[in-house]
Amino acid sequence: MSRLRDWWANPWGKPRFLILFTALYLVWSIVPILIAIRFSFNEGRSRSTAQGWSTRWYTGDPDLSVLHDPTLSTALLQSMRLAAIAVLVTVPLGLALAIGLTRWRGRGAGTARGISLATLVTPEIVMGTALFLVVVHLLTFIPLGTIAQSIGHITFSLVFVVIIVRGRLLAIGPEYEEAARDLGASPLQALRLALLPMLIPAIVASAIIVFAISMDDFVISQFLSSGTSTDTVPVRIYSTGRSAPTPAVNALATLTLGFTLVVALVGYVLWRAVRAARGGTGSAVQEFATLDAEPIR
């Protein structure tokens, strides 16, 4: 107790107000989620009071559990499907765009970079409306549902790949390719043999980010959904969050969170490994945390 008093009274220590403030922030930020997870294991139907423990809302209940209610299980599958498509298409597309825009010194490069940055600052409701109207009125061969939703996810996640890969490219500099070119490599060979291996950590990092923002997306998925069968988890949470009679929606959210965290964690471990193999130094978690902040640099 007296140690605590000394710590508080010591004028040379760390700023105690900031320690307390940060601790409170973290508690405020995390605890509501833990409580929502706890309610998903309720034995009873309440989503606001603790009522024993069970996996009833995951698998047990024959009609209303995530496993047995098709509107819930299809939402989880749809979220996973869209995230997989988004990662598989966006990462190569964004990689080529980032390399091209960074190395190409023509006048169009600046404009194209401006357009890709504009997607980052366009509110989702604007992009959602725009894509919805274009699919309904102009590109009518694209049906609402999985295809339109995939196009939306690719469009808004492209810029993240561009930012991450471009940041890495600027750090690498042009010397390696120039050396390769001087030694007789074609542009394609220089790209494949000199540049791509150095970009692997950035590629893995952008795959994780694209996956996470695709899983998180709500507005685009809702605007471009064709109905219940293509609703994603966030759309399902939105439409039943207020009215749901049981904690099954909490169970759905918890499962999705678990899936997202496992994939992100595996990705992170992989990223740390390739980063170390490529000679990355310094705190890995710190570098990873600032990836999202890259846009303001």
Place this chain on the structure above:
Amino acid sequence: MRGKSKGGDAFWAGLALPGVLWLCLFFLLPFYVILCVALGTVDPIFQTPQPEWNPLAWNTRAFEFVFEGLFTSGAAFQTVFVRTFFYVLIATALSLLIAYPVAYFVARYGGRWKGLLLAGLIAPFFISYLMRMLAWINLLQDDGWVNDVLVWIGILDAPRNWLDGRASSVILGLVYGYVPFMILPLYAFLDRIDRSLLEAARDLGASPFQAFRLVTLPLSIPAILAGIVIIALPMFGDYYTPNLLSGSPQTSMLGNEIYLYIKGGQQIPVGAALVVVLMLFLMVLMGYYVVSTARAQRRLGR
């Protein structure tokens, strides 16, 4: 600079081409379609919008309707617009008050705990926004834990209905939802501030607080502005937070109006015109962001 860059340039441009085409097709073209729908007509029988592709035949009825609603005092659009502005203003200010101290602490004093603290700051990025709202729906129920605690402490005499048309709940939701997106950019910036500047200030006789006020704070103004833009833009288009945490017309924001007109079906051109007006309003903020980013990148040597 390089003799062989001529052939290389075409190669690099070709590499960028698929992505550029993608953005033209699914980002730029859709904006033209919004305009054509907003400036088009409505089928008299089926009430479906008829986009007008020819700019010479554009018809401004939907815009007139929107502007009339925006500039008539007491009209629905104006009320909603003013409300949206104040919600975003308050939520952004509160977010900054929370984000700056947290980012500053982790950047300056994180020490050996930095990794763990950062993991805590990144965690919300991997938890769906909607799940985070769901958590508050659970907590703010009539028989929820927030009411339990407030009644137990004695602040409230009886449980309060938090989820029915309360501005405070909506603003709490906005702050809770968006503050993580402000903390990380601020952290990344504060972490890069050169400590020798602070040491110099201290050597010259500044108190720790003076060093903060005269060195750190002025240096972090670009990051503060960028953080504000990053969270204020999506807040202006938010419709799910007010809908989930209140659901009442008393707290509806601009996003709710847009959603109603676009997805509700009846007057899609009005919804499209609202989107255009929102875009023009936000253009100022976005322009600032894009220009300052480009300037910062030029400073870095490219």
